[in-house]
Every structure is written in C-alpha cells, then in structure tokens.
Amino acid sequence: MAKMHAIHANGSLPKPSLWHKLHKYLTIVKTELITKASNRRFCQEVPSLELLEQEVAWLKEYLSPLGSPVVLCHNDLLCKNIIYNEIKEHVRFIDYEYVGYNYQAFDIGNHFNEFAGVNEVDYSLYPSRDTQLQWLRHYLQAYKQLSRENQGNGGGVVSDKELETLYVQANQFALASHFLWACWALIQDKYSTIDFNFFRYARLRFKQYFKAKSVVTALEMPK
Template sequence: MARVLDLRVDKETLERDVPRLIEHIRPEWDPKTIRLRHFSDGLTNFLVGCYSQADSIDADPSACLVRLYGNNTDLIIDREREKRTFETLHAAGCGPPLLATFSNGCSYGYVPGKTLDVRSVRDDAVYPMVVAAMAKMHGIRDGSPAKPVLFETLDRWIGFCAEIMRDARITDRLENSVVPSEEGLSQELGLLKETLIPLGSPVLFCHNDLLIGNIILNESAGKVSFIDYEYAGYNYRGFDIANHFCEFAGINDVDYNLYPDKDLQMKWLKAYLKETNGKIKQKMRKCKITFFFYLGSESSLDGLYVEVNKFALASHFFWGVWALIQTKYSEIDFDFLGYSIIRFTEYFRRKNEFLSL
C-alpha cells in the first residue's frame, strides 16, 4: 500500500526536497549517496529518477522515480483512479509498485531498460513483446464496471475548450488551421460516436497512452514493460491498439508516414489475436485480479483491421483536444498548440479514408 505523505517537492529545490521524500520510502539509503537523474520525455509532468545503491539507475534494484504533477493536470487526469490503476497493474504483474503519493506528485518503482524509438517499435523482434504486454493488460479485470472512458472524457474536455479558444494568443494561430471551433469539435465528436460505438469494440483494461516513450525494452530479460498510467482505464480495444499505431510516428518530430502500413498492421494484429483468442479466464494465485481474455469469435483479422483504423481517428481527435487544453495550462516547454494542429491535420487527412473502410 502506497504511503500518503504530507510534503511537497518542487523543481527549484529538488536537492533539498527529494531526500526528505526518500527517507520515508527508502529509509535504508544514506542521504549522502542519493543521486538524481532527470528525464525529459514526459509532456504532462516533471520526472526525476533516484538511486543510491549502484553507479547507474539501471543497476540499482531499489531505484525509484519521483513525478511532479503538471500545472492544472487535475483538470484532465483523475489522480485517484491513477492510484488504483497503479495498484491493479502491480498486483497483476504488469507494472512497478506505487511507493507514495504527496501533495503535488507521487513516487513509484523504476523499470530498467530503454524506451522504444521509431525504429525499434516496428522491429520484428520487439513488436511481438508489445503485443504480449498489451494482451496481458487487456486481460485484467479489477472488479469495477467496465465502462469506456473515451467519450466521457472527450465530452468533459471539450467543455474546457470554449474559454481556451477565446484566448487571443491561441485564436491567432488557429485562424488558418484545420482545428475545429468548439461547435465543430462537438459535431466531430458526435460523428465519432455514431461511427465507432456500433463497431462493438470490446471494452477492456487499456493503457490509452502507448506512445513509444511509455514502452521500456529490457533486452536482457527479453520483454517490454509499460509505464505511465495516467490515462489508463477501461476503454475500447480498438482505441488502445490504434493509439499505439499512431504513436509509431514519434512525438518530437512527428512523421505520419511512419504509421504502420497494412502489411505490418496485419502481422501485428494477427499476433494479438493469437495471444487473446481461445484463452479462458485465469486467476492469479497471489492476488485478487482476474485475467479475462476476450474470446473474440467475431474478431476476424480483417474486422480487427477495420476497427483499429477507424479508432485511429479517435486517437488523433483525443490528443488534439488534449493538446489544446495543455496549451493554456502546461508549464512544460513544448509547442502544444502546434501538436494539436498536427493531430487535427492528420485526423482530417485520413478521415474519409478510414471511415470508408
């Protein structure tokens, strides 16, 4: 059970604040030997790794991460749900332990390895590991109602956009872009609901943010692990897979020519169906997490291909709206508005093609 600590950690005073945190979660560490490693890949929060027992963070089995929540991220992230997700995934053997929460962040176990990149994510030796890890996560049942978060979240987020789109700094850049108005966002969302809900995509326990930076490859162990569960929860299978495919394009230098072609998708999806179809319910002996495997008698390979590519539109829409909100509130040095424009541009570029499948 994660500890709840009444303290705060600030970026400006990390050298002072982190040892105060560490003494609660790693009391065996000598404060004089604590080392910090800064990570810069996250777009929602500030992240620093902590280690003491080895020369590198990957070599220290007791290493941990300290994450400081981004400004106003509580508007888009349910922190209580994130905490439950951490506990669920750790109990199921799918993630590190949550060690503590504090007033403006949390600390959890470090996963050794390296993040995937635009080359390794499509490697024939690597993507089957991603398939297996995703299938395992999709099999989790934690006892809560399996209600998809996609459209509920988007309905709430679009409600924030009216004020954001009145900001002159934002409207000037949006004037000649394809980003819809608030009314246009609602219309497009209605179209997505009408198109995607009838597909009957199974509602499973999903990561919902499988960008390449959230997948850690441990080559020596021959496996991958997923990190960062802020958006995880029950959702449509098609969204989770499609979102991962969209992230083949990268994030700092986005190139949607890297979106997997049909041949690679079919190999990936065939491996996924092999992992999931025909399996029966299993229970972990040491926890109360039930693993559920969607038998998928109607999940033909061609049908899954159509399902996933239609949900790719929802991925672009989801992160396009997300980036609009981040434009106003985030303190991270990243062009969120530019990223929103990129996602909506790709949404409209592929819209007719994917809807016609």
C-alpha cells in the same frame, strides 16, 4: 498489451472512458480557451468550436456500433512508455496516468498512431497494412489465450474474419485518438509549463484526423 487487456473487471461491466474524456476536454476547450477565438492565428489554424462539437458527436455515433470490446487499456502507448529489456527479453509499460477501461481498438489504434513520434511527427511511419496484420495476429493469439471466456474454446486460433475485423476497428478508432490528443494539446498549450510546442502538435493531430477520416471510413467490415 494483450495481457493487460485480458484483465477482467469485477462486478458490473465497465464503461469506456473515451466519450467522457472527449466531452471533458471539449468542454475545457470551449470554456477556458474561448478567449482565444478572437485570435486570428487560433481561428485560422484550429477547427471551429462548432465543427469540433459536430465531430465528437459523429465519432460517438460512428464508432460505438463497431463492436470493439471494453477492456483495461493503457491509453497512452507511445514508444517512450514501452521499455524493452534486451538482456531479459521482456517488455514493460510505464506511465499509467491515463489507464482505464476503454475500447480495445482505441488502445491499438492509438499505439499505431504513436509510430509517427511526438517531437518530430512523421505519419509516413504509420504501420502499413501488412505490418498491422502481423502485429494484430500475434496480439489476437495472445489475447484469446489469456481471456477466460476463450479458454478451452479454440485457444489462440485466429480466423481471417477476426483479424480483418480488428484491423478495421483499430484504424477507425485511431481517428478518436487523433481528436482526443489534439484537444488535449490545446489545453496543454495554455496550462503546461513543459517546453513543447503543444499548439503545433494540436494542429498536426487535427490535420491528420481530417486527412485519415475519408480513408479509414472507406474500410469495410468483413462479411
């Protein structure tokens, strides 16, 4: 992941795809799924369109100032998109459908969310603080060594402040991951031919979003 994030864009600084994609998905939900609003099951189990709009606005206002750099992201690093060759001892990513420039912390937070699985979602599998810090330290060491602006400037040395900052950023951006894939699943529920309960998955992601919101927003950036 650090190797991918360290690929630099040529020309102007890239903009994060997160807000455009969130607004795009929400627009589809509003315009294409509005007929479902009269369905009691839909109304009872999915947040109202008004609340969804409020949350998207809040996410942008809350997450944008966190200072997470915009980098080249995979944006969909669930476990099935990561291939480990045990014999050659190397890792490869597959499925680049959603690749694009986005917040570094979104890609990491999204990956942590995916520890819970897809078919049988279990958020008790979300990595603990200790596991995250170990992961993030290795990531930052590699990212700093690979990034041009850090060459010859401390190498891969990671300070406790840098580590804690990324920990807070990743966990708070994980909220946007929940919200994005919940809206995506609502759209898939209507249009996809894949044999999967997308509506149930959307409900699970919205539920986890609201459950995690108060917890991760209580995290404070290091001084």
